[in-house]
Amino acid sequence: MVKITTLSELTLDGKLSLGPGASSKDLFDFYGDELRAWFHGQRASNDAIMVGAGTVRSDDPELTVRHAAGKNPLRVVPCSRGDLPTDCRLLNDGAPTLIAVSALATETAVEALRARPHVEVVVCGEDAVDLPGLMAALEARGVRSLIVEGGSRLLHSLHALGLISRIIIKHIPVISGAEEAPTYLRSGEHGARLSLSRWKLEELFALSGVAISTYLPLEATA
Ligand SMILES: NC(=O)c1ccc[n+]([C@@H]2O[C@H](COP(=O)([O-])OP(=O)(O)OC[C@H]3O[C@@H](n4cnc5c(N)ncnc54)[C@H](OP(=O)(O)O)[C@@H]3O)[C@@H](O)[C@H]2O)c1
Numbered sequence: 004m005v006k007i008t009t010l011s012e013l014t015l016d017g018k019l020s021l022g023p024g025a026s027s028k029d030l031f032d033f034y035g036d037e038l039r040a041w042f043h044g045q046r047a048s049n050d051a052i053m054v055g056a057g058t059v060r061s062d063d064p065e066l067t068v069r070h071a072a073g074k075n076p077l078r079v080v081p082c083s084r085g086d087l088p089t090d091c092r093l094l095n096d097g098a099p100t101l102i103a104v105s106a107l108a109t110e111t112a113v114e115a116l117r118a119r120p121h122v123e124v125v126v127c128g129e130d131a132v133d134l135p136g137l138m139a140a141l142e143a144r145g146v147r148s149l150i151v152e153g154g155s156r157l158l159h160s161l162h163a164l165g166l167i168s169r170i171i172i173k174h175i176p177v178i179s180g181a182e183e184a185p186t187y188l189r190s191g192e193h194g195a196r197l198s199l200s201r202w203k204l205e206e207l208f209a210l211s212g213v214a215i216s217t218y219l220p221l222e223a224t225a
Pocket residue numbers: 010011012013018019020024025026027028030054055056057058059061062081082083084131132133134152153154155156157158160185189191
């Protein structure tokens with residue numbers, strides 16, 4: 004089974020970014036070098052890294068290891084129609100990337116993705132990407148650990164499916180004040196209802212003036 008850790012930065016008012024449409028990269032401005040190195044070390048210690056298509060569209064992330072030693076994890080993006088921006092970094096920088104699409108993706112969209120060097124496409128799911136199916140495909144490729152860096156809808160789906168083994172939150176000491184900014188979890192169009200899940204604090208520490216808390220599912224710690 005692929006062990007899934009989520010890693011998110013949250014403002015003190017519980018937001019994933021400073022406003023609607025803003026990139027969560029703006030929150031990186033509040034980082035110091037020590038935190039940045041730790042953060043990239045978390046990436047390096049996982050076989051794969053995943054964000055949702057929404058995050059690729061808004062943040063255009065690199066998802067590589069740059070501020071720590073270690074290998075780049077395999078980058079994974081669920082994108083139902085395979086319609087990521089053609090100029091996004093993930094499709095153009097030549098590092099290995101796996102795009103998961105659903106049956107909604109046209110053959111043309113899939114072929115265009117497959118034509119990119121180092122981009123692999125898997126098809127799983129009807130409307131949205133079937134995340135358990137994607138995990139099985141990753142496991143078949145030897146992926147044992149996956150770090151998920153958001154955003155709200157992908158995190159919501161993973162929680163709804165009970166797939167998460169560990170939560171890491173970086174508590175960025177700012178208040179965004181932006182009511183419409185995305186919150187930690189948001190159900191998408193077809194999002195299932197979340198039920199209560201209880202988590203146990205595993206670790207609490209500070210780096211570069213930012214508190215970091217990690218949590219394990221309560222039942223797994225008994
Ligand atoms: N602070 C942080 O730690 C952090 C980290 C990352 C992102 N963010 C912020 O989060 C926001 C983006 O969040 P978001 O909710 O719009 O996007 P998201 O969660 O990154 O991506 C969601 C999209 O992924 C695709 N998808 C395919 N299958 C899915 C499935 N089974 N479950 C969920 N999604 C699936 C869907 O797009 P298609 O319909 O195209 O398939 C869906 O709309 C941005 O503001 C970004 O800055 C913050």
